[in-house]
Amino acid sequence: MIGYILTTQQYDQVQGQFINPYQFINCVQDINDVWFFFGNDQDKEAFKDTEYMWLFDLPQGEYIPKPSPQFPI
Protein backbone atom coordinates (compact mmCIF):
# COMPACT_ATOMS: atom_id res chain seq x y z
CA MET A 1 0.00 0.00 0.00
CA ILE A 2 1.38 3.38 -1.03
CA GLY A 3 0.73 6.43 1.10
CA TYR A 4 1.93 9.98 1.61
CA ILE A 5 4.77 10.36 4.12
CA LEU A 6 4.62 13.08 6.77
CA THR A 7 7.21 14.44 9.14
CA THR A 8 6.25 14.54 12.79
CA GLN A 9 5.87 18.31 12.50
CA GLN A 10 3.50 17.91 9.57
CA TYR A 11 1.56 15.27 11.48
CA ASP A 12 1.14 17.61 14.44
CA GLN A 13 -0.09 20.27 12.06
CA VAL A 14 -2.82 18.21 10.42
CA GLN A 15 -3.90 15.38 12.69
CA GLY A 16 -7.54 15.78 13.74
CA GLN A 17 -8.06 18.93 11.70
CA PHE A 18 -11.40 19.28 9.93
CA ILE A 19 -11.56 20.10 6.24
CA ASN A 20 -15.31 20.66 6.51
CA PRO A 21 -17.87 20.11 9.29
CA TYR A 22 -18.11 16.36 8.62
CA GLN A 23 -14.62 15.27 7.53
CA PHE A 24 -11.36 15.28 9.43
CA ILE A 25 -7.79 14.16 8.89
CA ASN A 26 -6.57 10.92 10.43
CA CYS A 27 -3.00 9.76 9.88
CA VAL A 28 -1.47 6.45 10.82
CA GLN A 29 2.00 5.23 11.81
CA ASP A 30 3.71 2.41 9.98
CA ILE A 31 5.81 -0.35 11.46
CA ASN A 32 8.77 2.06 11.72
CA ASP A 33 6.69 4.80 13.40
CA VAL A 34 6.68 6.90 10.23
CA TRP A 35 3.46 8.87 9.78
CA PHE A 36 1.36 8.25 6.69
CA PHE A 37 -1.61 9.98 5.14
CA PHE A 38 -3.96 8.09 2.82
CA GLY A 39 -6.28 9.85 0.45
CA ASN A 40 -8.28 8.46 -2.44
CA ASP A 41 -9.80 10.35 -5.38
CA GLN A 42 -12.88 11.27 -3.35
CA ASP A 43 -10.66 12.60 -0.59
CA LYS A 44 -8.70 14.62 -3.12
CA GLU A 45 -11.92 16.22 -4.31
CA ALA A 46 -12.97 16.97 -0.75
CA PHE A 47 -9.59 18.49 0.09
CA LYS A 48 -9.68 20.75 -2.94
CA ASP A 49 -9.66 24.42 -1.94
CA THR A 50 -8.71 23.59 1.65
CA GLU A 51 -5.49 24.60 3.32
CA TYR A 52 -4.47 20.93 3.51
CA MET A 53 -4.34 20.15 -0.20
CA TRP A 54 -0.54 20.01 0.07
CA LEU A 55 -0.89 16.61 1.70
CA PHE A 56 -1.37 15.20 -1.79
CA ASP A 57 1.98 16.65 -2.85
CA LEU A 58 3.97 14.87 -0.16
CA PRO A 59 6.47 12.18 -1.09
CA GLN A 60 4.98 8.73 -1.31
CA GLY A 61 6.23 5.49 0.11
CA GLU A 62 5.33 1.92 0.91
CA TYR A 63 3.24 1.59 4.06
CA ILE A 64 3.81 -1.49 6.17
CA PRO A 65 1.33 -1.67 9.03
CA LYS A 66 2.24 -2.38 12.59
CA PRO A 67 1.33 -5.86 13.74
CA SER A 68 -2.27 -5.98 14.93
CA PRO A 69 -2.64 -5.21 18.61
CA GLN A 70 -2.71 -8.25 20.78
CA PHE A 71 -6.25 -9.52 20.67
CA PRO A 72 -8.40 -10.07 22.58
CA ILE A 73 -7.41 -7.01 24.57
Place this chain on the structure above:
Amino acid sequence: MPDFGIMRGFGDKLFGNKLVAGQLPTNLGKIGSQSFGFDIDAVAFFNRVIANGGTLSGIEQIATDQLVKDLKSYGIWSLIKGIYPMVGSSAAACSRNLKSDTFNGTFSNGWTFASTGVTPNGINAVMNTGYVQTSFLFGISIYNRTNTNKLGLDIGQLDPVPFAYTHLLLGLGSTSMRGRNSTNANIDYNYNTTNVGFWQTNRISTSTNGWNVNYNGLVVGLNSSFNNTLPTSSVVIGGDGGLYSDRQIGLASMHDGLSNTQASNFYTAVQAFQTTLSRNV
Protein backbone atom coordinates in the same frame (compact mmCIF):
# COMPACT_ATOMS: atom_id res chain seq x y z
CA MET B 1 -56.99 24.88 -17.75
CA PRO B 2 -55.34 23.80 -14.51
CA ASP B 3 -51.90 25.07 -13.62
CA PHE B 4 -49.55 22.14 -14.19
CA GLY B 5 -46.61 24.01 -12.82
CA ILE B 6 -47.21 22.31 -9.52
CA MET B 7 -46.84 18.93 -11.20
CA ARG B 8 -43.48 19.88 -12.59
CA GLY B 9 -42.39 20.47 -9.01
CA PHE B 10 -43.75 17.09 -8.02
CA GLY B 11 -41.83 15.32 -10.75
CA ASP B 12 -38.66 17.18 -10.10
CA LYS B 13 -38.60 16.56 -6.41
CA LEU B 14 -40.00 13.12 -5.88
CA PHE B 15 -39.25 11.13 -8.97
CA GLY B 16 -36.31 12.95 -10.44
CA ASN B 17 -32.99 11.19 -10.43
CA LYS B 18 -31.46 13.82 -8.20
CA LEU B 19 -32.68 16.76 -6.25
CA VAL B 20 -32.93 19.91 -8.28
CA ALA B 21 -29.87 22.12 -8.14
CA GLY B 22 -30.55 25.19 -6.09
CA GLN B 23 -33.62 23.67 -4.52
CA LEU B 24 -34.38 25.00 -1.09
CA PRO B 25 -33.97 22.29 1.52
CA THR B 26 -37.29 23.17 3.11
CA ASN B 27 -39.06 22.42 -0.16
CA LEU B 28 -37.74 18.88 -0.42
CA GLY B 29 -40.55 16.44 -1.08
CA LYS B 30 -43.16 19.10 -0.72
CA ILE B 31 -45.66 21.04 -2.76
CA GLY B 32 -46.47 23.97 -0.59
CA SER B 33 -47.25 22.40 2.77
CA GLN B 34 -47.88 18.92 1.32
CA SER B 35 -45.24 16.21 1.63
CA PHE B 36 -46.62 13.38 -0.57
CA GLY B 37 -47.10 11.04 2.33
CA PHE B 38 -43.44 11.08 3.32
CA ASP B 39 -42.94 10.61 7.03
CA ILE B 40 -42.13 13.88 8.75
CA ASP B 41 -38.90 12.49 10.21
CA ALA B 42 -37.82 11.20 6.80
CA VAL B 43 -38.43 14.63 5.29
CA ALA B 44 -36.50 16.25 8.10
CA PHE B 45 -33.58 13.92 7.31
CA PHE B 46 -33.75 14.74 3.60
CA ASN B 47 -33.66 18.42 4.46
CA ARG B 48 -30.65 17.95 6.72
CA VAL B 49 -28.79 16.08 3.99
CA ILE B 50 -29.45 18.89 1.52
CA ALA B 51 -28.56 21.55 4.05
CA ASN B 52 -25.25 19.75 4.57
CA GLY B 53 -24.49 19.82 0.85
CA GLY B 54 -25.54 16.28 0.02
CA THR B 55 -28.03 14.89 -2.47
CA LEU B 56 -30.37 11.90 -2.49
CA SER B 57 -31.86 10.11 -5.45
CA GLY B 58 -35.60 9.53 -5.70
CA ILE B 59 -35.27 5.85 -4.84
CA GLU B 60 -33.07 6.67 -1.86
CA GLN B 61 -35.78 8.99 -0.55
CA ILE B 62 -38.47 6.37 -1.05
CA ALA B 63 -36.43 3.61 0.60
CA THR B 64 -35.47 5.80 3.55
CA ASP B 65 -39.03 6.98 4.04
CA GLN B 66 -40.26 3.38 4.14
CA LEU B 67 -37.49 2.46 6.57
CA VAL B 68 -38.66 5.15 8.97
CA LYS B 69 -42.27 4.05 8.62
CA ASP B 70 -41.37 0.41 9.20
CA LEU B 71 -39.29 1.19 12.26
CA LYS B 72 -42.13 3.22 13.69
CA SER B 73 -44.61 0.47 12.87
CA TYR B 74 -42.46 -2.05 14.75
CA GLY B 75 -42.04 0.28 17.72
CA ILE B 76 -38.28 0.45 17.20
CA TRP B 77 -37.89 4.05 16.07
CA SER B 78 -38.20 5.48 19.58
CA LEU B 79 -35.45 3.11 20.80
CA ILE B 80 -32.90 4.36 18.30
CA LYS B 81 -30.18 6.81 19.30
CA GLY B 82 -28.56 7.08 15.90
CA ILE B 83 -29.05 5.43 12.54
CA TYR B 84 -26.95 6.05 9.44
CA PRO B 85 -28.61 4.68 6.28
CA MET B 86 -25.49 5.42 4.21
CA VAL B 87 -27.36 6.87 1.27
CA GLY B 88 -26.32 9.73 -1.00
CA SER B 89 -22.86 8.51 -2.06
CA SER B 90 -21.05 11.29 -0.23
CA ALA B 91 -19.64 12.14 3.17
CA ALA B 92 -22.06 15.06 3.37
CA ALA B 93 -25.07 12.73 3.09
CA CYS B 94 -23.77 9.61 4.82
CA SER B 95 -22.66 11.52 7.91
CA ARG B 96 -26.24 12.53 8.73
CA ASN B 97 -28.17 10.77 11.47
CA LEU B 98 -31.60 9.72 10.20
CA LYS B 99 -33.10 9.79 13.68
CA SER B 100 -32.39 13.40 14.58
CA ASP B 101 -30.00 16.28 14.14
CA THR B 102 -27.80 15.00 16.96
CA PHE B 103 -24.93 12.55 16.70
CA ASN B 104 -24.22 13.37 13.10
CA GLY B 105 -21.09 11.50 12.17
CA THR B 106 -17.69 12.75 11.09
CA PHE B 107 -15.57 10.81 8.59
CA SER B 108 -11.81 10.68 8.41
CA ASN B 109 -10.00 10.47 5.10
CA GLY B 110 -9.82 6.99 3.60
CA TRP B 111 -13.49 6.24 2.93
CA THR B 112 -15.14 5.44 -0.39
CA PHE B 113 -18.73 6.59 -0.81
CA ALA B 114 -20.98 4.81 -3.29
CA SER B 115 -24.65 4.08 -3.91
CA THR B 116 -24.01 0.65 -2.40
CA GLY B 117 -22.71 2.06 0.88
CA VAL B 118 -19.52 3.31 2.50
CA THR B 119 -16.22 1.43 2.58
CA PRO B 120 -13.31 2.12 4.93
CA ASN B 121 -9.81 1.53 3.56
CA GLY B 122 -8.83 -0.85 6.35
CA ILE B 123 -5.83 1.31 7.26
CA ASN B 124 -6.91 4.48 9.03
CA ALA B 125 -10.53 5.19 8.05
CA VAL B 126 -12.98 5.82 10.86
CA MET B 127 -16.34 7.49 11.35
CA ASN B 128 -17.03 8.98 14.76
CA THR B 129 -20.69 9.07 15.79
CA GLY B 130 -20.08 11.18 18.88
CA TYR B 131 -22.44 8.94 20.83
CA VAL B 132 -21.27 7.64 24.20
CA GLN B 133 -23.20 4.75 25.66
CA THR B 134 -25.23 5.86 28.70
CA SER B 135 -26.95 2.62 29.69
CA PHE B 136 -26.05 -1.04 29.97
CA LEU B 137 -29.26 -1.85 28.10
CA PHE B 138 -27.77 -0.92 24.78
CA GLY B 139 -27.26 -2.27 21.30
CA ILE B 140 -25.39 -1.58 18.07
CA SER B 141 -26.04 -2.82 14.56
CA ILE B 142 -24.26 -2.95 11.23
CA TYR B 143 -25.23 -4.08 7.74
CA ASN B 144 -22.13 -5.63 6.23
CA ARG B 145 -21.93 -6.01 2.44
CA THR B 146 -18.40 -7.41 2.08
CA ASN B 147 -17.24 -10.87 3.02
CA THR B 148 -13.71 -10.33 4.31
CA ASN B 149 -12.10 -11.63 7.47
CA LYS B 150 -9.76 -8.72 8.14
CA LEU B 151 -9.43 -8.22 11.88
CA GLY B 152 -11.06 -4.85 12.31
CA LEU B 153 -13.70 -3.14 14.34
CA ASP B 154 -16.89 -2.62 12.35
CA ILE B 155 -18.80 -0.63 15.00
CA GLY B 156 -18.34 0.11 18.67
CA GLN B 157 -15.27 1.04 20.65
CA LEU B 158 -12.04 -0.59 21.83
CA ASP B 159 -11.05 1.49 24.84
CA PRO B 160 -8.79 -0.66 26.98
CA VAL B 161 -10.07 1.06 30.10
CA PRO B 162 -12.46 0.35 31.83
CA PHE B 163 -12.51 -3.01 30.00
CA ALA B 164 -16.17 -2.59 29.17
CA TYR B 165 -16.43 -2.74 25.42
CA THR B 166 -19.45 -2.73 23.17
CA HIS B 167 -18.51 -3.69 19.66
CA LEU B 168 -18.89 -5.96 16.66
CA LEU B 169 -15.83 -7.29 14.87
CA LEU B 170 -16.90 -9.37 11.92
CA GLY B 171 -13.42 -10.57 10.99
CA LEU B 172 -11.94 -12.76 13.68
CA GLY B 173 -10.02 -15.68 12.33
CA SER B 174 -11.13 -17.04 9.00
CA THR B 175 -14.82 -17.69 9.65
CA SER B 176 -15.79 -16.18 12.96
CA MET B 177 -16.90 -12.87 14.41
CA ARG B 178 -16.94 -11.38 17.89
CA GLY B 179 -19.53 -9.38 19.74
CA ARG B 180 -19.20 -7.63 23.07
CA ASN B 181 -21.65 -5.56 25.06
CA SER B 182 -20.56 -3.63 28.14
CA THR B 183 -18.02 -6.29 28.95
CA ASN B 184 -14.66 -7.75 28.04
CA ALA B 185 -16.25 -11.16 27.71
CA ASN B 186 -17.00 -12.41 24.22
CA ILE B 187 -19.69 -13.91 22.11
CA ASP B 188 -17.76 -15.53 19.26
CA TYR B 189 -19.83 -16.98 16.46
CA ASN B 190 -18.63 -19.16 13.61
CA TYR B 191 -20.45 -18.07 10.47
CA ASN B 192 -18.92 -20.83 8.33
CA THR B 193 -18.99 -19.22 4.89
CA THR B 194 -19.84 -15.52 4.89
CA ASN B 195 -20.19 -12.62 7.29
CA VAL B 196 -22.30 -10.42 5.04
CA GLY B 197 -25.66 -9.44 6.46
CA PHE B 198 -27.15 -7.59 9.39
CA TRP B 199 -25.38 -7.98 12.72
CA GLN B 200 -26.52 -6.75 16.10
CA THR B 201 -25.37 -6.99 19.69
CA ASN B 202 -28.20 -6.28 22.14
CA ARG B 203 -28.29 -6.22 25.90
CA ILE B 204 -31.87 -6.39 27.10
CA SER B 205 -31.11 -7.08 30.76
CA THR B 206 -28.17 -7.61 33.09
CA SER B 207 -29.54 -10.91 34.26
CA THR B 208 -28.74 -14.38 32.93
CA ASN B 209 -28.42 -14.52 29.16
CA GLY B 210 -29.55 -10.92 28.88
CA TRP B 211 -27.04 -10.23 26.11
CA ASN B 212 -27.54 -11.49 22.57
CA VAL B 213 -25.76 -11.35 19.26
CA ASN B 214 -28.24 -11.42 16.39
CA TYR B 215 -27.45 -12.22 12.77
CA ASN B 216 -30.06 -11.54 10.11
CA GLY B 217 -32.70 -11.38 12.82
CA LEU B 218 -31.78 -14.62 14.55
CA VAL B 219 -30.06 -15.11 17.89
CA VAL B 220 -26.67 -16.71 17.25
CA GLY B 221 -25.13 -16.26 20.68
CA LEU B 222 -26.02 -15.26 24.20
CA ASN B 223 -24.17 -14.47 27.37
CA SER B 224 -24.65 -12.91 30.78
CA SER B 225 -21.37 -11.11 31.44
CA PHE B 226 -21.23 -7.37 31.94
CA ASN B 227 -19.00 -4.93 33.75
CA ASN B 228 -20.24 -2.40 36.26
CA THR B 229 -18.63 0.42 34.33
CA LEU B 230 -19.83 1.74 31.01
CA PRO B 231 -17.53 2.38 28.03
CA THR B 232 -16.26 5.93 28.09
CA SER B 233 -15.46 6.62 24.46
CA SER B 234 -17.92 7.28 21.65
CA VAL B 235 -19.16 4.67 19.22
CA VAL B 236 -17.08 4.65 16.05
CA ILE B 237 -17.57 2.87 12.76
CA GLY B 238 -14.89 1.34 10.55
CA GLY B 239 -12.03 0.98 13.01
CA ASP B 240 -10.51 1.80 16.36
CA GLY B 241 -7.51 0.90 18.44
CA GLY B 242 -5.37 -0.02 15.46
CA LEU B 243 -7.96 -2.52 14.19
CA TYR B 244 -9.44 -1.18 10.96
CA SER B 245 -12.11 -2.87 8.85
CA ASP B 246 -12.28 -2.97 5.06
CA ARG B 247 -15.92 -4.11 4.87
CA GLN B 248 -18.59 -2.07 3.10
CA ILE B 249 -21.38 -0.78 5.31
CA GLY B 250 -24.98 -0.41 4.17
CA LEU B 251 -26.36 0.89 7.48
CA ALA B 252 -25.19 1.38 11.05
CA SER B 253 -27.10 2.13 14.22
CA MET B 254 -26.93 2.63 17.99
CA HIS B 255 -30.05 1.89 19.99
CA ASP B 256 -31.47 0.55 23.19
CA GLY B 257 -31.04 -3.17 23.64
CA LEU B 258 -33.60 -4.84 21.40
CA SER B 259 -35.58 -7.93 22.33
CA ASN B 260 -35.29 -10.90 20.01
CA THR B 261 -38.57 -9.98 18.37
CA GLN B 262 -37.48 -6.38 17.93
CA ALA B 263 -34.12 -7.49 16.56
CA SER B 264 -35.90 -9.70 14.05
CA ASN B 265 -38.22 -6.89 13.03
CA PHE B 266 -35.27 -4.52 12.74
CA TYR B 267 -33.65 -6.94 10.31
CA THR B 268 -36.87 -7.20 8.30
CA ALA B 269 -37.07 -3.42 7.98
CA VAL B 270 -33.40 -2.98 7.13
CA GLN B 271 -33.42 -5.80 4.59
CA ALA B 272 -36.46 -4.28 2.87
CA PHE B 273 -34.62 -0.95 2.79
CA GLN B 274 -31.54 -2.55 1.22
CA THR B 275 -33.68 -4.47 -1.27
CA THR B 276 -35.40 -1.31 -2.44
CA LEU B 277 -31.94 0.13 -3.05
CA SER B 278 -30.87 -3.06 -4.90
CA ARG B 279 -27.99 -3.52 -2.51
CA ASN B 280 -29.33 -6.29 -0.28
CA VAL B 281 -27.04 -9.18 0.62
